Amino acid sequence: MHNYISRRQFVAAGLTVAAAASATAAAAVSGERPGDPPGLKLPLHLALFDTRFAAAHAFARALAVRGVSLAPYDGDVTPVWFEQLDPVWRQYPLAVAGLTTEGALFCLEQFAWDNGMRVAYRGIHCAAPGGGVQHLLESSAARPQDVQGRLAGVQPWPAQVAALIAGIDAPAAAFPSEPRSRSSARFHTRSRREAPAPRLVSWLIAPRNWRAAPPA
Amino acid sequence: MRTPPGISPATFAAAVSQFEKVVGPQWVFTRDEDTRLYNDAYSPFLGEPEERWASAAVAPATVEEVQEIVRIANRHSVPIYAISTGRNLGYGGAAPAWSGCVVLDLKRMNRILEVNEENAYALVEPGVSYFDLYRYIQERKLKLWIDCPDPGWGSLVGNALDRGSGYTFPYLRNHFDAHCGMEVVLANGELLRTGMGALPNSRTWQQYKTGFGPWIDGLFSQSNMGVVTKMGFWLMPQPEAYFCGRVLVRRRDDLHELVRLITLLENSNISSGCPDSSSPLLGIGSIGAQARFLAVDEPLPADDPELAALRDKAEAGDPSGLEAYGRRKNLAYWTFDIKFYGPAKVVAAQWESAKEILSAIPEAWFEDQGEYRFPLTEEPRDHARYPEFGIPSLNNFSLGARSSTNPTPSHGHMWLAPIIPRTAEAIFEANRVFGEAARQFGIPQLRFNLPAWYWQRSAIFIFGFPVSENPAENRHHREVFFHLIDVAGKHGWAEYRTGPVFQDAVARQFSFNNHSLMRFQETLKDALDPNGILSPGRYGIWPKHLRKPR
Numbered sequence: 001m002h003n004y005i006s007r008r009q010f011v012a013a014g015l016t017v018a019a020a021a022s023a024t025a026a027a028a029v030s031g032e033r034p035g036d037p038p039g040l041k042l043p044l045h046l047a048l049f050d051t052r053f054a055a056a057h058a059f060a061r062a063l064a065v066r067g068v069s070l071a072p073y074d075g076d077v078t079p080v081w082f083e084q085l086d087p088v089w090r091q092y093p094l095a096v097a098g099l100t101t102e103g104a105l106f107c108l109e110q111f112a113w114d115n116g117m118r119v120a121y122r123g124i125h126c127a128a129p130g131g132g133v134q135h136l137l138e139s140s141a142a143r144p145q146d147v148q149g150r151l152a153g154v155q156p157w158p159a160q161v162a163a164l165i166a167g168i169d170a171p172a173a174a175f176p177s178e179p180r181s182r183s184s185a186r187f188h189t190r191s192r193r194e195a196p197a198p199r200l201v202s203w204l205i206a207p208r209n210w211r212a213a214p215p216a
Numbered sequence: 217m218r219t220p221p222g223i224s225p226a227t228f229a230a231a232v233s234q235f236e237k238v239v240g241p242q243w244v245f246t247r248d249e250d251t252r253l254y255n256d257a258y259s260p261f262l263g264e265p266e267e268r269w270a271s272a273a274v275a276p277a278t279v280e281e282v283q284e285i286v287r288i289a290n291r292h293s294v295p296i297y298a299i300s301t302g303r304n305l306g307y308g309g310a311a312p313a314w315s316g317c318v319v320l321d322l323k324r325m326n327r328i329l330e331v332n333e334e335n336a337y338a339l340v341e342p343g344v345s346y347f348d349l350y351r352y353i354q355e356r357k358l359k360l361w362i363d364c365p366d367p368g369w370g371s372l373v374g375n376a377l378d379r380g381s382g383y384t385f386p387y388l389r390n391h392f393d394a395h396c397g398m399e400v401v402l403a404n405g406e407l408l409r410t411g412m413g414a415l416p417n418s419r420t421w422q423q424y425k426t427g428f429g430p431w432i433d434g435l436f437s438q439s440n441m442g443v444v445t446k447m448g449f450w451l452m453p454q455p456e457a458y459f460c461g462r463v464l465v466r467r468r469d470d471l472h473e474l475v476r477l478i479t480l481l482e483n484s485n486i487s488s489g490c491p492d493s494s495s496p497l498l499g500i501g502s503i504g505a506q507a508r509f510l511a512v513d514e515p516l517p518a519d520d521p522e523l524a525a526l527r528d529k530a531e532a533g534d535p536s537g538l539e540a541y542g543r544r545k546n547l548a549y550w551t552f553d554i555k556f557y558g559p560a561k562v563v564a565a566q567w568e569s570a571k572e573i574l575s576a577i578p579e580a581w582f583e584d585q586g587e588y589r590f591p592l593t594e595e596p597r598d599h600a601r602y603p604e605f606g607i608p609s610l611n612n613f614s615l616g617a618r619s620s621t622n623p624t625p626s627h628g629h630m631w632l633a634p635i636i637p638r639t640a641e642a643i644f645e646a647n648r649v650f651g652e653a654a655r656q657f658g659i660p661q662l663r664f665n666l667p668a669w670y671w672q673r674s675a676i677f678i679f680g681f682p683v684s685e686n687p688a689e690n691r692h693h694r695e696v697f698f699h700l701i702d703v704a705g706k707h708g709w710a711e712y713r714t715g716p717v718f719q720d721a722v723a724r725q726f727s728f729n730n731h732s733l734m735r736f737q738e739t740l741k742d743a744l745d746p747n748g749i750l751s752p753g754r755y756g757i758w759p760k761h762l763r764k765p766r
């Protein structure tokens with residue numbers, strides 16, 4: 001963290017990007033050009049991804065082209081949280097998405113709660129017994145459209161998950177801790193090139209009232 | 217809105233509305249969606265009716281607000297449960313010990329009131345996390361280190377009050393020992409300062425622990441006698457260097473001399489960091505190696521079938537085959553990592569001296585595990601060392617997460633953490649006793665294990681029993697846990713700390729002279745908190761109206 005030159009340099013770069021990110025993301029919200037991937041329906045501050053996993057890279061790329069700045073990390077989510085999220089979350093509850101391990105989401109969710117935010121969408125992705133990847137997508141019961149009928153496209157699943165998150169267009173309803181008040185949908189995807197994936201989780205953490213553009 | 221047991225909805229509503237007047241309605245939480253966040257994510261009763269729940273939460277920002285809330289709670293007999301950052305995972309999380317309490321969430325009280333670089337101490341409020349204090353020190357470039365537990369997101373106050381531990385100097389890694397002076401709100405709302413803090417205009421509150429007369433600080437740890445609103449802590453001057461050396465020995469019975477000498481090194485201040493042990497032959501990693509392994513999701517090294525058979529024989533009492541295998545493959549039976557902080561020259565001399573002392577063990581050999589100079593100019597090669605360098609982290613948090621080696625992960629774990637004597641006899645005996653007891657219950661994972669060495673004059677076993685979404689499995693683990701508490705008690709061992717579900721059972725073990733310790737605590741509880749509003753049941757101390765016959 002602060003002590004390490006390598007990480008400090010990386011973070012300095014990350015923060016510069018992050019400062020510009022809100023504005024970029026906000027621009028992506030409004031200004032889509034034909035041929036661009038569909039923009040964000042609501043602004044996203046950062047996309048976290050665990051660089052150990054190819055799927056996470058693909059997810060991040062798909063959000064980067066929508067103007068979201070990226071926060072890569074390799075296994076330990078601490079530096080991203082300490083250097084990039086905590087300083088911002090103390091000021092504003094800004095939305096972030098990620099494709100990470102469950103351990104990382106567990107930590108980030110607790111911090112999110114302290115800052116008036118909630119997990120608004122979660123997808124669990126793991127290797128299917130007969131090959132391919134099994135997905136369980138969950139959102140609040142009030143927003144079944146966020147997860148139902150998804151992951152049917154031809155793109156690799158991480159890109160489809162990124163599109164799903166980018167398409168969420170309403171104030172986040174709290175992700176219910178009660179399983180029975182969640183909407184859920186199961187999918188199975190198969191791709192010849194896909195490496196067997198460990199269990200990963202895609203997620204969106206958003207302010208409880210995710211309406212306004214973030215402060216510039 | 218759920219109400220605390222025995223409190224009418226009207227009374228509760230009146231108390232809540234008065235809380236709102238004190239802190240503002242935005243800092244009083246009564247909706248299920250919010251109160252559920254205080255549930256223990258690692259609850260041993262996950263999803264069962266006995267899972268602990270909060271009726272509401274209130275988050276004050278100042279000491280005066282805490283005093284006012286306590287007075288209101290007292291007037292209405294509404295039970296409250298104070299937390300600092302509420303990250304007590306494995307030991308109860310943020311959930312109250314008694315369901316229905318209003319959680320008094322002190323996270324907003326997060327001011328760092330003083331950091332003294334020359335004399336290495338700090339005074340903080342309960343909401344200050346290890347990360348917060350680390351950030352403060354780094355931003356000001358102070359030459360100070362903190363001593364933090366594995367996860368850095370907890371608070372200095374909450375961790376010390378639950379008597380947690382870290383990784384640096386012995387007197388600092390015992391977090392309750394490392395504190396110096398408290399400020400406490402009593403159940404009647406009165407404010408008290410301990411130690412030198414009781415002296416108006418005191419200038420030594422964080423410099424001299426015991427003050428004058430009885431030293432009462434212990435009454436507020438692992439208890440429910442007051443709400444702590446400030447605490448002083450001693451910090452570590454940034455050392456010039458850190459060195460880790462490893463001693464390796466060949467024979468099973470070498471553990472006796474090894475533990476004795478490691479203890480001597482520590483008690484003589486020759487070594488200064490937290491020792492860490494392993495057994496390559498038995499396949500027991502050091503705590504550091506386990507943290508590394510869990511964090512990076514590497515597959516377990518494939519075991520040689522010959523080795524597996526020899527391990528079984530060794531566990532059954534005949535280690536000769538395993539020792540011979542070790543000689544052939546140059547594998548140690550036991551290793552200890554010994555750590556040193558200080559000037560580079562001193563550290564080098566200490567390691568030389570340690571090697572001389574440990575050479576008394578026949579065939580012992582030594583390996584250098586690496587030196588670091590501070591401030592660090594590059595990341596440590598080994599992330600598991602972060603807390604040893606006073607750097608808070610969440611790196612360790614893959615524990616319980618799903619990985620290729622752990623395909624059906626738990627929702628966390630309940631720590632069974634008995635303190636045992638610091639001798640090899642005790643290690644062998646505890647392994648035999650716990651192993652037999654666990655096998656009776658069909659728990660295979662309690663194979664031979666090594667304790668941790670956080671505490672200077674004792675050792676501590678830490679077994680994590682998984683919590684899952686399967687109530688039958690959780691019930692089974694609770695049964696074993698309760699059983700092992702009794703078994704430990706019968707052998708003169710007890711947990712250093714435990715979660716609310718098990719606190720009565722552990723407290724019952726401390727029964728000397730017809731429970732005179734508990735009777736003393738209850739006498740104090742009745743005098744200090746006659747309405748029993750503060751954290752009922754915490755560490756087995758119940759107010760009169762909820763006390764059950766022993």
Ligand SMILES: Cc1cc2nc3c(=O)[nH]c(=O)nc-3n(C[C@H](O)[C@H](O)[C@H](O)COP(=O)(O)OP(=O)(O)OC[C@H]3O[C@@H](n4cnc5c(N)ncnc54)[C@H](O)[C@@H]3O)c2cc1C
Nearest residue numbers: 299300301302303304365366370371374375380381443444
């Ligand atoms: C993977 C893992 C590794 C861990 N490693 C360690 C470790 O190395 N060392 C260690 O010590 N722990 C460890 N823990 C346990 C735990 O996470 C830490 O001890 C944590 O710091 C405790 O949470 P907290 O600081 O937020 O305390 P809190 O949850 O805020 O407090 C703990 C309890 O103290 C009481 N309390 C808190 N504040 C007050 C107050 N102001 N007034 C009165 N009473 C109060 C309450 O009863 C509360 O429930 C580990 C847990 C996990 C999951």
